[in-house]
Amino acid sequence: MDGRRRDGAVVVDGDARQRFHDARGYGRPLDGDSLALTPVEAAHLLFRGDLHAVDGDGFRAFLADTAPGFAPRFLVYKDLRDRGFYLSPAREGWVADPPGGVDFLVYPRGKGPWDDDVAYRVRALGEREQVPADSLGDCVLAVADEESDLTYLETAEPSVAGGTEFDPPAAVDGTLLDDRVVVWDPPEALHHRGFYGRPLSGEGGGDALQLSLVEAAYLAAEGALALDVPRALERGRAVEGERFDRRLRTYRALRDAGLVPKTGFKFGADFRVYDTVESVESLGHAAYLVRVLPSGHEFDPRSLALDVRLAHGVRKELLFARASDDGPDWLSVSRLTP
Amino acid sequence: MDGRRRDGAVVVDGDARQRFHDARGYGRPLDGDSLALTPVEAAHLLFRGDLHAVDGDGFRAFLADTAPGFAPRFLVYKDLRDRGFYLSPAREGWVADPPGGVDFLVYPRGKGPWDDDVAYRVRALGEREQVPADSLGDCVLAVADEESDLTYLETAEPSVAGGTEFDPPAAVDGTLLDDRVVVWDPPEALHHRGFYGRPLSGEGGGDALQLSLVEAAYLAAEGALALDVPRALERGRAVEGERFDRRLRTYRALRDAGLVPKTGFKFGADFRVYDTVESVESLGHAAYLVRVLPSGHEFDPRSLALDVRLAHGVRKELLFARASDDGPDWLSVSRLTP
Numbered sequence: 028m029d030g031r032r033r034d035g036a037v038v039v040d041g042d043a044r045q046r047f048h049d050a051r052g053y054g055r056p057l058d059g060d061s062l063a064l065t066p067v068e069a070a071h072l073l074f075r076g077d078l079h080a081v082d083g084d085g086f087r088a089f090l091a092d093t094a095p096g097f098a099p100r101f102l103v104y105k106d107l108r109d110r111g112f113y114l115s116p117a118r119e120g121w122v123a124d125p126p127g128g129v130d131f132l133v134y135p136r137g138k139g140p141w142d143d144d145v146a147y148r149v150r151a152l153g154e155r156e157q158v159p160a161d162s163l164g165d166c167v168l169a170v171a172d173e174e175s176d177l178t179y180l181e182t183a184e185p186s187v188a189g190g191t192e193f194d195p196p197a198a199v200d201g202t203l204l205d206d207r208v209v210v211w212d213p214p215e216a217l218h219h220r221g222f223y224g225r226p227l228s229g230e231g232g233g234d235a236l237q238l239s240l241v242e243a244a245y246l247a248a249e250g251a252l253a254l255d256v257p258r259a260l261e262r263g264r265a266v267e268g269e270r271f272d273r274r275l276r277t278y279r280a281l282r283d284a285g286l287v288p289k290t291g292f293k294f295g296a297d298f299r300v301y302d303t304v305e306s307v308e309s310l311g312h313a314a315y316l317v318r319v320l321p322s323g324h325e326f327d328p329r330s331l332a333l334d335v336r337l338a339h340g341v342r343k344e345l346l347f348a349r350a351s352d353d354g355p356d357w358l359s360v361s362r363l364t365p
Numbered sequence: 366m367d368g369r370r371r372d373g374a375v376v377v378d379g380d381a382r383q384r385f386h387d388a389r390g391y392g393r394p395l396d397g398d399s400l401a402l403t404p405v406e407a408a409h410l411l412f413r414g415d416l417h418a419v420d421g422d423g424f425r426a427f428l429a430d431t432a433p434g435f436a437p438r439f440l441v442y443k444d445l446r447d448r449g450f451y452l453s454p455a456r457e458g459w460v461a462d463p464p465g466g467v468d469f470l471v472y473p474r475g476k477g478p479w480d481d482d483v484a485y486r487v488r489a490l491g492e493r494e495q496v497p498a499d500s501l502g503d504c505v506l507a508v509a510d511e512e513s514d515l516t517y518l519e520t521a522e523p524s525v526a527g528g529t530e531f532d533p534p535a536a537v538d539g540t541l542l543d544d545r546v547v548v549w550d551p552p553e554a555l556h557h558r559g560f561y562g563r564p565l566s567g568e569g570g571g572d573a574l575q576l577s578l579v580e581a582a583y584l585a586a587e588g589a590l591a592l593d594v595p596r597a598l599e600r601g602r603a604v605e606g607e608r609f610d611r612r613l614r615t616y617r618a619l620r621d622a623g624l625v626p627k628t629g630f631k632f633g634a635d636f637r638v639y640d641t642v643e644s645v646e647s648l649g650h651a652a653y654l655v656r657v658l659p660s661g662h663e664f665d666p667r668s669l670a671l672d673v674r675l676a677h678g679v680r681k682e683l684l685f686a687r688a689s690d691d692g693p694d695w696l697s698v699s700r701l702t703p
Contacts, residue, residue, distance in 0.1 A: 074565075087540070087549060090542060090547075091540065091542065093543075095543050095544075096543070097543065098542060098543050098544070098545055153544060154630055155544065155604055155605065170630075172628050172630035172631075173544070173545070173577040173578065173579065173628050173630070174562070174563050174575065174576075174577045174580075174627065174628040174630075175545060175563050175565075175575040175577075176563060176628065176630070176631075178630065178631055202425070202429065204428060204429065204436060205431075205433050205434070205435065205436050206433075206436070206491060206493065206511070207436055207511070207513060209428075211425060224512070225512050225513050225514060227513075237512065237513040238512075239511040239512045239513075240511065241511065242512075266493055267493065289512065290510050290511050290512040290514065292492055292508075292510035292511070292512075292514070292516065292666075292667055292670055293510075293514075293516055293670055293674060294670070294671065294674060295667055295668060295670050295671020295672070295674065296671075328630075329630055329633050330633060332630055332631055332632070332633050333632065333633020333634075333671065333672075333675060334633070334671075336631060336632055336633065336675060336679075337671060337674060337675045337678065340675065340678040340679070341674075341678070
């Protein structure tokens with residue numbers, strides 16, 4: 028069976044509609060029994076040998092004639108087909124109201140374009156393509172790496188809330204020491220219940236508590252630390268630049284939501300976050316790793332793969348805090364096996 | 366017992382030499398029974414209450430008077446003391462031939478400055494200090510994060526070699542397709558024995574092999590791929606810039622050393638590396654994760670912590686390839702609990 032290129036698609040006549048669309052979910056029915064295929068669909072049928080040639084081109088010649096960026100899309104299409112899914116290119120005419128920034132609508136196994144269910148909205152890309160953080164949240168990224176292996180990353184926009192209830196005590200004295208703050212005589216609850224700071228002598232002994240600049244700036248603004256708010260902010264900005272304000276906004280949003288952020292340094296993140304803290308002794312497992320993004324951030328897929336792999340390995344949910352006018356706009360990214 | 370500041374040190378008279386140096390490894394003996402302490406040592410004795418004051422300053426006042434960067438050094442000194450080590454500041458006069466770029470010489474447990482053994486050469490820093498990659502290889506980094514928790518990272522300069530023996534077959538045809546290369550009719554050994562490329566139909570079926578640009582450029586230069594070397598290089602540089610040449614040099618060095626590099630994308634690295642590959646079926650666990658550094662690279666401690674944590678989690682050795690005139694200069698970084 029042969030096809031011909033027409034208007035950026037491939038048209039196949041004969042009983043193509045019945046063979047490829049009705050039976051297997053390819054393409055867009057035209058008048059009669061003809062079928063229009065996107066280049067990716069046509070390439071897949073050529074690859075399988077179900078289609079013989081397009082304008083005389085077999086699979087190899089057809090592939091050589093495609094535009095840059097075709098390979099990742101073809102590999103993802105093929106992989107999802109191999110996994111038993113039917114899927115449609117998210118192209119005007121192929122699906123109703125195609126969502127922006129998405130390459131394929133993938134139907135639940137056993138379903139197809141004639142049903143209304145969508146299992147995944149997939150965006151296919153090569154590992155060298157940057158991805159704006161703001162374009163994610165309702166799609167699956169399918170990244171083809173340089174060796175053509177695929178990694179699927181699910182993105183979502185969760186709301187986050189915890190169950191920690193703790194009101195910091197009234198103003199205690201703090202001393203700014205370079206890029207940290209020491210509270211020499213803290214009320215016990217500040218660390219013990221609120222999980223602020225780190226005792227100077229280790230978790231067991233000593234009274235003095237070391238606070239990070241973010242903790243200090245937050246507590247000072249809450250009136251819980253007798254330290255000039257401007258001084259804390261100034262020091263934070265001096266050592267971190269505008270990143271400090273971004274991190275502080277995220278820290279505040281997390282505390283306000285009943286969560287407890289602590290440094291995520293050992294995980295390469297801004298914060299590890301506990302859901303509910305009743306006391307330091309009964310501390311559970313941190314539930315989230317949070318990375319704070321500058322506005323307009325674009326992900327490098329390789330760095331994203333690193334963060335996702337690490338979070339998965341330590342069984343925490345990976346959250347990115349995107350800047351927005353009313354506090355952070357949460358984006359979660361996790362591994363997916365379709 | 367009181368001390369006084371003198372020439373950037375703290376001098377203590379009385380029986381200080383006997384009490385603090387001979388018995389516990391602090392300071393540098395002066396004439397008579399006096400002892401000179403570095404500010405970090407003095408701060409530690411003040412913290413413990415073994416020293417009462419320096420020029421009238423107790424621990425708090427002494428700390429407030431220290432230079433930026435003092436806190437991480439003090440925290441590391443204290444932590445190593447808490448772990449049962451004796452250590453000396455790597456300062457002229459305190460130790461013979463103090464190594465550059467190192468803050469402390471740490472003696473094996475049970476030993477001290479009067480012995481010749483050194484267990485660790487420790488460089489203490491805050492998480493916001495950048496570290497030139499070229500300054501590492503024979504020291505332990507001790508990083509104090511913003512909450513004053515410590516992470517120890519051991520650095521070394523290993524030599525790497527594997528046991529893979531495979532000579533790629535003579536020139537096979539390859540087609541450049543955007544940012545990858547397809548070999549339509551590869552000899553079976555190319556993938557099966559040499560672990561080059563990835564079959565288009567998955568590991569099991571199909572003949573066509575997809576090569577990364579790095580694999581293709583290497584094979585072309587070896588005469589194993591009938592693809593213009595300049596074309597492969599040009600395409601690589603077009604999609605990656607000078608990073609491509611760095612990665613290719615590292616790839617070649619690894620192959621030349623009998624190792625088998627494959628993409629490290631899923632781990633956020635440039636390559637995962639197998640020690641000895643006899644065939645794809647009997648593939649073991651990749652032994653290394655390799656990240657290729659641009660020349661003059663400075664590590665951000667947080668990113669380094671991320672890489673180290675991930676590599677540890679997947680039980681691989683983390684290697685950085687630093688640029689040098691004769692191929693990569695290897696740097697390994699791993700977690701350490703002193």
